[in-house]
Every structure is written in structure tokens, then in C-alpha cells.
Amino acid sequence: MSYHVNEKGYYGNFGGAYIPEMLYPNVEDLRIKYLEVIGDPVFQKEFQQLLKDYVGRPSPLFLAERLSEKYGTTIYLKREDLNHTGAHKINNTVGQILFAERLGKKRIIAETGAGQHGVATATVCALKGLECVIYMGEVDIKRQAPNVARMKMMGATVVPAMSGSKTLKDATNEAMRDWINNPVDTHYIIGSVVGPHPYPDMVARFQSVISEETRWQLKEKTGKESPDYVLACVGGGSNAAGMFYHFLDDVDTRLIAVEAAGKGVNSGESAATTVLGKEGVLHGSRSLVMQTEDGQVVEPYSISAGLDYPGIGPQHAFLHTEHRAEYVSATDDEAMQAGLLLARLEGIIPAIETAHAIAHLEKMVFNGDETVVICLSGRGDKDLENYMQYFDF
């Protein structure tokens, strides 16, 4: 079975391009060109060069000895937090900015939740000298102030999204509206594996460098390319998509995606889409969506701005319904404790998003000495204020 997108833009029932006609020409242009552009050796050379010299790849695969000892197994951390700008998001923005250049676009827009994708977009726009406009929910602007400052310092305009819950969903709506109003000169760099086809596949391909490196790094360290478990947190799902990509066909590798349960999956304040969502259409693709019986999208909740999203990428919806990956969740409290644990045991302060993946270790039962790889998707600098408040430092 293939877990990748088919030629119609679907993963099983999920995916497609549910967009108003105003967006059709731009999305169609991307669809026609993306495979050819990504496959072009000249593009690849430039992309790989930037990943190496600018992003700082390959990111290390780190054996976390004290964490391993605590859980009685072997745990590696794929250190995406050490990338330039502090998260995996830049893998995708480097790829898309090169694509945008080839399309002749002069202006870049993006949505952002935690601000990591906004920062990664502002960064590559500065690098390439392109105009950059970032849409960010008003609530998120408040809870991620350092990232807002970084974007502004690099010359981006940060526009607050004032509608709905004023978080990631609404920032995405505003970015789509901007694109409708500026169809000719603008490219929209979506930050996750969501949106109309070809975005979910394109973003997953740019993020697939995470699992590509993990395979050879693990082989160097253990003699085996595939671990027993791969873990990643999921909001829209881009780090998980990149972390799973080259392991999808290794049936012996268990893929575990950790969603944000907020104050508890059934508390009414949660973002655990695979539990609470139903099939529906949001932001241009058919996937699992948290919604009312009447088809209105509900406001999710998570302490982590990057996981605070009522949908999930269509490939994840497919991996979930096909049981290829296990979708579990961690609460705010579990994630915060896991963030503290990693700081104390390994001297690494993770992003609160990433801490959700770490938190799941508590619930796993290991069978002797197994190998676990966790995608350490981002660092926690941006979250210090949250950590300080939570732990009363």
C-alpha cells in the first residue's frame, strides 16, 4: 500500500483541493510544477547547499543517555531544535522560497501559530530580499512575543488575525484571503502539511530530510537503519510528516504521533483532532476536522500555540484511519512536566509543542532494549515565559 499522495491529490479519501476559483490558477500552477521543480538537479543542489551552510544540516541524532536510563530503553533525539531559527520549520521555507523564486514571485505571505514558521519565513525572505507578510492570531502574538520581535527585526510585516479564536486557524484564513487579493505577484508559504494539494505533499517532501538523515545516522550508530519507534508531536503535522516519511514502508517501525489534549481530551478544551474530529473540509483539503454537527469548525485549545489547530494534514488522517501510525495525546500538564524533565536530564529545553512528544514516553511500555527516535522539533526559548509562569521560576 502507498501512503503517499495519488495523482489526483488524495491520500485515500483525504486531501484534494477545495478552494475558491480565485485561488485555482495559483494552486494549479504549483501542482503542475512542484514535482518537476523539486526533482530538478539544479534546484536540489541549491536546496541542499542552503540546508547545509545556512540551516546547519545535518541536524545531530543525539543519544539521550539519562532519558534512556529513566525509561529503560534507547532513546535518540533528532535535533531539529539546532537548526537555524530553532525548529524544523526552516526546512520547508528554504524549499518553498527557492520554488517561489522560480515562479517569479516577489512577495511572500505565511500564517504562523507559535511563530516558528513565521520566523522561518521571515528569515528566508530576508535571505532572498523578498517582501514578507506574516499573519498571526492576535492571541498568539501575545503569547509568542519573542518570535514576533524576531520577524519584525528581519523586516517582515506581522498582521494580527482578529477573527474567530484569533489563533492559527484564523491566521490561515487571513493568509488565504491575502492570496485571493494578490494572485499574481504573491506566493503563499504554508507552514504545515495542510492546505490544498500539492501543499501537503510538497511540505512533507521538504521536511522528509529529517527521516532521510535519521536513517543513515542511526545506521552509523547502531548498524540498523530503522528504529522500533518513531515519535513526533502533531498539530497540522509537518514535523511528524517529515519524521515519518522514510519510515512509512518499514512495517516494523511503529510510528507514534502525539496530539495536544489541552486540559484533557474530553474537557472541551483540547486540540486532539483524531479523537474529536470528523471528516470534513478545512483550509482547502478534506481531512479530519474538529467541528459541530452543523459543520462549523470549533475553536481548539492547547497551551502550545503550534498545536492549537482544529484540523490535521490529510496524510495524517489517512495514516490514522489505515492504522499505519498511532495517534495519541498529551495534556498541557504532561507536556510541561516533560519539558522540565528533558531540561533536567539532558540540558535541553524543548518547545512546548515538542514536549508533547516527550511526554508520551511515560505511557509507553518497552520490551527490553528497544530503539526510539523522537523528533525534537523545536527549542523552548520562545516558551520561556510560559514555562516561568507554569513552574513559578
Next chain:
Amino acid sequence: MNRLKHLFETNNEPVLSIYYTAGYPQLDETLEIAEALEKAGIDFLEMGFPYSDPVADGPVIQNSSERALHNGMTLKLLFEQLKELRKRVSIPVLLMGYLNPMLQYGIENFCRDAAAVGVDGVIVPDLPIYEFEELYRGIFEKYGLSNIFLITPQTSEDRIRKIDNLTSGFIYMVSSASTTGKNLSLSDQTEAYFSRVKAMNLKQPLIIGFGISDKPSFQKAAKYARGAIVGSAFVKFLEEPNAKSRIDEFISRIK
């Protein structure tokens, strides 16, 4: 005969359609507003069923959608309200909204209930052409509903031809690359686009929408198309004091 088809076959004057969001400003005035619009002389109307994430809409319709949802509007309630539709309104009526609420209601259920209350067609901006062709076309035909597709200045000629074959009723010609509620500026480019599409001699009538708000913009649109749709300007007007009793006054400023 389908009321829309009848309208275009019997009326040679420029036609005016008005959009409003059902459930806004008050929950239970859907039919009252429809009656007043017909009395004021409009030719057909579009009732919006609200959605939480209306990406093709500007601030005015975003606001009316949010308020309508807050007031408690749902598709189920809308069809309840429309039970009396054909006792009170005789002009063609279209429902306009986004795909997700329809999917949750069930496409066949939606079409069945829409046809049962006397709705003539549906406009769903985020319904992909391929999905309509493969999955829903038969259902729409079974219930005698028109499905209206949009075209924009960026839509290719091939695609316009394809839409001309798939759509029934009319083609919704979006005046410029924009969300709803921007003013129409009739630049050379816009006129070139209108002329280019007009010259294609399509089977379906063209109706221009987005940015039509007054007599000059309506008359400009009527030069190139069979008529025009006013949305945001009317929704905004409904905010004014005593708006409901002055609907004829609003319409007289356009047509």
C-alpha cells in the same frame, strides 16, 4: 420550468440579485427580508448559509456569518424557516455557502430539502469542479437544482468553456481578484476581461459579482453581462437603523 431559466428567457433587462446572510442581523427574519427584496424589484436572490471560516469573504460577510452563527443559525433551522418560502416569494432563490456544512448535512439531504422548499440553485465557492462532476452532478439534476460556478480574471479560456458546460443557470463572473466587499474599479484590465469573456458567446448567461454596490457599478456590469449581484453593500446596509423598512430605498439606489 426552473425559475432561473425562466427569468433569463423572459427578461431582457439587466437583472439584479441581492445576497444576504440568513440569520443576520436577526435570526428569524430570513423570509421577511426576502419578501421585502422581491417587493423592491430585485430579480433573484442569494441566501447565504453561514460558515465559521469563509475564506472567500471580506470583513462584512465574515461579520454577518459570525453573527448569524452566534444567533443560532444552522442549515437545519434555515430549511425550517424556508418551509413557507414559496407561499411568500416567487423570484428565483439560490443558497450560497461553503462546502463543509453541506457535507455534514449530507449532499443528497441538502439537495432534497432545498428542492422541497423551492430553492432553485446553489453556489458553493469551494466545491471543486472534479468533485461536482464525479459525485454530485447526478444528485443536483435529480432534484432540479442549478449549480453555479465562479470564474475570475485569472480563469483560463479552456476552463471557462468547461464551466459553461457544467454550470446551469448562469456563470458567476467575479469582477476582480479579491475577496467580497471591495469596490469595483473598472480599470482597463477589468474591462478587457469582461469583453474577452463576453466575446466567448457562452451558453450560460453571465452575472457579475464582487464589488457591485451602486448604480454606476451596476450599470457598468450590465454593459458586459446579463446583470449583477450585490452582497456586502446590502449586508452592511442592514446594520443601519430601520434598514428593514427601507429596503426599497436601498434597491432604488442601484436599479
